[in-house]
Amino acid sequence: MPPFAKPETVLKRSEELINVGQHQAALAALNEIFTSRRFKQTPLASLEPIMIRFVDLCVDLKKGRMAKEGLMQYKNVSQNTNAQSIELVIKHFIKLADAKVVEAQSKADAAVGGGGDDEKIDVDDLEESETPESMLLGSVSADQNRDRTDRVLVTPWLKFLWEAYRTALDILRNNARLEIPYQQVANQALKFCLQYERKTEFRRLCEVLRQHLQNVARYSHHAHAINLTDQDTLQRHLDTRFAQLNAAVELELWQEAFRSIEDIHNLLTMAKKAPRPAMMANYYEKLARIFMVSDNHLFHAAAWNRFYALARSIAKSDQEHTRMASYVLISALAVPVISSNAPGTGNLNKTKSDFLQGDHEGRTRTGRLTSLLGLSRTPTRAGLLKEALNRDILNKARPELRELYNILEVEFHPLSICAKIQPILAQISQDSEMAKYVKPLHSVVLTRLFQQLSQVYDAVKLDKVMQLVSAFKAPHSYSAAEIEKFCLNACKKGHLNIRIDHVAQAITFQDDVFATDAHPSASTTSEADNVRLQATPSELVRTQLSRLATCLDTTLNTIDPSVLANAQAAKRDREAAKNAAGGGAAAPSAPAAAPAAATDNDGFTEVKKSVYRPPVSALTRDSDTISVRSRHTLRAFGNEDEEDDPWSAIPPSSSVTDLTPVQRRRLLGRALVQLLILFVVCLVGLGGTLWLALPVIAPEDKASFKIPRSFDDLKALNAVLQHYKTDHFARVLLCWVVVYMFLQAFSIPGSMYMSILAGALFGVPLALPLVCVSVASGATICYYISKTLGVVLVALPSWKKRVDDWKEKLAQHNDAMVSYLIVVRMMPLPPHNIVNILAPHLGIGVGTFWISTCGGIFAVSVIHTTIGEKLDQMTSPDDFHLLSWRNMLLLVGVAAAVLLPVLIKKTQQPLEGEPSRGQVFLEQDDEQQARLPDSFRRNLVGASESDDELPRRTLDTGGMQEDEAWRDAAMLDDDDLDADVMGRSGFRDRGAQPPPPQQPPSRLSKWIGASGLKL
Template sequence: MAPSSKPETVLKQAEGLVSLCVNMRKGRTAKEGLMQYKNIAQNASVASIEVVIKRFVQLADQKVQEAQEKADKVSAGAVKGTLEDVDDLEATETPESILLGAVSEDQSKDRTDRALVTPWLKFLWESYRTALETLKNNARLEAIYQQIAQQAFKFCLKHSRKVEFRRLCETIRLHLSTIAKYAHQPHAINLSDPDTLQRHLDTRFAQLSAAVELELWQEAFRSVEDVHNLLTMAKKAPRPSMMAGYYEKLTKIFLMSGNALYHAAAWNRFYAIVRSNPSAHPVKPADEEELSKLAGIVLVSALAVPLHADQNSVDPASSGRVSRLTALLGLSKTPTRAGLLASALASTMPTPLLKLVPAPVQALYDLLETSFDPLELCSSAAPVLKELEEIQEGIYQPYVAQLCDAILGRLLGQLGQVYDSINLSQVHELVAAIQVEGAGHVKVEGFIVAAAKRGEIPVQIDHATGVLYFTAGLFTSSSSDGASTSANTLDDAVQPSSADIVQTRLSTLATVLSTSLSVLFPPPPPTTQLASLLEAVEAERKSLAIKRALIVRRRELHLELTARQEKEEQGRKKAEASRKEKDEEAKRAIEEARKREIERARREVENIKKEEARQLAQNLSKRGNLKVDIDNMENLNTDSLMKLQVEQLEKEKRETSERLRIISKRMDHLRLEGAYRKEERPILAEDHAHQQAEDLAVFQASARSRREAARLAHDADLEIKERLGRMMDDYINTRGVMTGERERLAEEAGKAAEEESRLQEIETAKRKLEEEREQERAEQTC
């Protein structure tokens, strides 16, 4: 492996390239380098890709911080406020902005930040996008991809970048949509993997939180849809804390959109999760105080839902939107005001909800859902609403206006049960207690007209007489105050209306007739009933036996008919096949005759063309325009001969042109060389003399340097000789001692070798003698 292709070498080169690109703000170059490095290292060292990407983003972030510190030193003030004025980091400067900056004398903080901080801020945003594009659609790089995405969300939050946040969400959404496109590739992302899906969910929840903090409600709703789509793909239920955060963000989105029904439904779902698992609260574990506050919000949000919100949601034009919102909340059917209140009151673990809510909320519930006192409803509700507004943290403040509308609707419904008509002035007096000062009577009358237009309250206003008429039709329910959870709501009417009488007439008549029949025709005694039942059973058994016999006979007839039809069908098919075979034989004969005729005509045409081509070739050969063997031209025709002639002419023309060009170039070269030599002839002698002088000077200098070097070397050798001469006696003595020692050791080694050789010979002789004795004994024994 070459040193430059080793992983650690490539990693160092990649880090150096990234650092250089950041210093020079070359975003495109950095993107190309990161793409190439990913292609190189994704199969060998995935961790190194994470290191390079993190290093790239970290360096860009450091540059932004350094630019901010430098801007703070240049001019006082906060950087953040001026950076928010830059609407789009990807937009280039316009000519107007450049001219304005040139003629302006304002050297303010804004101008300093735009010059120092904004370019690096743009580069940091570009680095996030580059990192996401590099890491997308790769299962090995999925973890670092989600990490970079969450860092980008934090960047948008820190610098309040709303435009960039929208683009970031679109980019991540596009990457998710292309997962199926790249599913066939190696290391493709598999959303069926629980860990991968969980990482995507974490990123989408971070995206949702950021959208809510930036108050981008449309983007927040799209993020909710992304989360819901991923949740539908999950094989196991997500963590309760995650779902609690999901529903909490939905409450804010629905509150901003003005959808009170689904806002209350989201609070209901959130409260159900926190009540069953207090540690699932997004901020802190829910204690008794927190549960009380949540219970109050759940009940108040349900009471604030308009009384006829469920009727309005049944509109066919909006059924698709309603089902979509219902699916986002994880509900099987569309929520209703009555259902939300019933669900809230049904939660008794660990404590009933009505015992948890604050006293003003419980009082408001009693006024709207259990009591029937239209003349005192608004006056009793006014102090309760004031108490709700004054509760600490203002958690009920967003619901006050909606509660006023709910109280007004409840008032009109109860008045319709008691009165056929009422003065408008009296209605205004009843409502005055809950009206905002300065609102006047227009709001009340506008509410009445809107409710009548939607068909919620059968009412008419006569401004000439100043009277409000409750005009319930004969086929319209008089219980217009709608969805109440109290059991006695429908029974609170003081007197039945004409609509109630008409609507219940048939049911009353059916009840009376049933009672009369039971009196006129009393049921028979039990014994008679048993006998009649036995007779009916026997008759039924006989009828079943007859039916069974008929079914068996019909099945037999059907089988016979089927067999006869199959036999006829087979004969018909054989005859049809024989007829088709004869027709096909006749067609084949006709077709073969036609083909033979066509082949004969084709051969005649080819022969004519060949003869024409041969004559043309002979004519061209005679004129010398064609160089081809006339006897071997089976594959040539008139057109090919003309093309061949044109190609030969073109080739000869090109060869002639090339020869002329070479001759012209050669003549130009000879003329140029002759001119050069003619011009240089007078100065050759002068140049020769000058060159000789220079060579002599160089030779003399070289000789002097060689002599000086030889002299210095000779002096050094003499000095070494003198220094070594003083050690010669010691050297000779030491060498004599070492030589004597070596000779002694050699003699001892020789003696030892001789002794060992002698011993081996003795041992060999003994062994040989023993073998001879053994052989003699063996011979004597035999």
């Protein structure tokens, strides 16, 4: 490598080479600076003139790729210290390229002898190289026409200018300091596509801008990242997208226009304040044009309605108000009554499953369009007309449109409707802007014609129908075949119920007299928003009882008015009583009332409390055991009825140990079969979810869609999902979550690769919480499966003693249970699937289990997702570096931070005596408390007593005395007792409180008296 020369020397040398015509050598001399190792240490004040000269030479020599490499190197040096410098160089680069295009056009005009800038350059794709056929044709042709001159002189510079815009956007993207020049270059590129009518380049430009916007979230953790929550930044992106939308509409690229609408809608959902009304009016106007091109008249009318709501405050003249009101009214009238987009339409003979399968895609598309309009529900034709009347649009519209509304929606004249509407439609056809509504209006008129005929006639001749529609003149006249096709389509959609008799040449209107609301007839479904002359026979039959009841009630109130007055008075009394009861009663979710006190015959105070049954999830299987929870609460409850037990198919753990080996094997076999059935059902559900949620997979990509078990599988799956994630982000995210939770629920290997894949697909900011929540949720599903089916396994003789020992040890560390479980998850000495299975049988609550799992997996997930973010740069599993010093220090540091408070709490000495433990309290108010010492708690838990024998206690004011034992704990029923172990100190003097009035004894007091436990 040659020695590094000073920048001033290189610049001077390049100027000398330029003066002697050695431009290529001068460019090579300047390019050596960028490849030097000392380039980054060069001051920017010396580099900026060199970059200006370097860009000049690249443009003169059409070295677009070299210019991009040099500008990228210069950006890396200047973006952190002087962003204005790179902005200046980029603008100079674009300006020179644009000047070369103008110069080439001038030369082409001079060579051809006129033409100007308005001539379109007929080149489909600027990025395509010249074909051999075109080169051969150019060598043998002597024509000097406009196309030939443009291809030779202008097209190369147009291509260079397009590459200059692409280069500038790639350099300025995803940097908050360069955000303003990025938006300026993007707007210049849009104007370039619009000026030269470059449709292919416009599509690519839209895709580039869309990709850059999607990468904003992925690189949000980088320095100088773009913050879309900032209002100024978001407004700049919105302005660019609106310019993109306007250009797409002018170029008539309706697909790109719709995608631009979606981009704008996604940005608007991030905005904290409402955008300007003029901007939103432009949004709805362009959306209305898109819907009109796609023949979606319903949403076209809804878009005009939204546009009018915003634009009426902007319009200044009465003529502008009349024009907007006329568009709103005629677009609503032109919505076809028989429409494939109408909800609930279709063949009435379809089953419910057919409707669900066939209409799913339509409902999804309709919901998507509804959200783009900012509506909470799908618009309807009747709703749009009603809203137009409420806004007084009818009076502001043109007179012929008001008459059209009256004929279609108010008046009833089946024999003259076509003749009355034909002059109005002819007048509308003369307006070039409204002529596009004439064709859908003819469809509405035909629908109204048949609806009104069906209310008057049972049958009508085909000749008569043709005579009525003969009022329509060409090109909107109808033949007999077209009328028949229209009727069949209306019958298929469920709007008409017609039978065509070709022998009699007649149309018969059928009506099912016994049609119901669940299965309506065609006439009842189509006439909801039509003028009604009379009720149909089916309506008369269906409403007979309700009309009779209404008539009898009216007659009774007329004969005796006091009946109505008494009914109203009774209703007021009921409402007053209900309000009074609601004000004095406790809320349903409030705790039970405070225990009342009563005095028994012996003079002792009897505690009375409302006993409630704990939820099933809080109960243990052994009815003779009282389990201690982490919150120091003791739950005692009686035997449950077998029919009320949700786990009646699996016996308690205590009874499993008493079974014979043959019975035990049968029981284990039954549990395994149930687990297998559950696995198959979940596997089918997983397959169905993937089949519905995944996009259409290309045949060559199907081999890569499998749970990754190796590095190659992971790389292949990531490459395929990166492609599908761009257009189907929500679907890919849903499929990933479902697969991950399935792996965790059934302890299937592959979770590590799924976490790495999340980092590669979604980036660390999104993947990290996603992995933690998915792991915790999937492990919780495994927790519940083990709680339901695994009680048989952990109660085997070989496991029961071990599980009981672990439960006793864990009970001594309830205060630090979450910390210990987090460390176990972080440094899994026992495998995670063992922890998931044993947790419900060791007294660990589901809330504690979920929180500890989510917190314990956090540090490991940081490692995995960070690895996944760099997956594209890796070539083998050795690049993971899972056992690196940084990862080990991270795990040890988090574990130490979690255990440090626990160690401090254990080592410090209390200032006063250690608080007593194992105090058993019955729930009561603050003025009546009872305290039991540790020995009673141990006897209750069963440390010194047998399982079927519990001691009886007699509580007196002076202390406690032990009496004879009482047996058969099954005497408690399901509403008897709920005692809490609480760490309260002392109990108050019973005699200090005045005895409350005598109350009937509760079931709890009866049990206390029967057992000998006196208070």
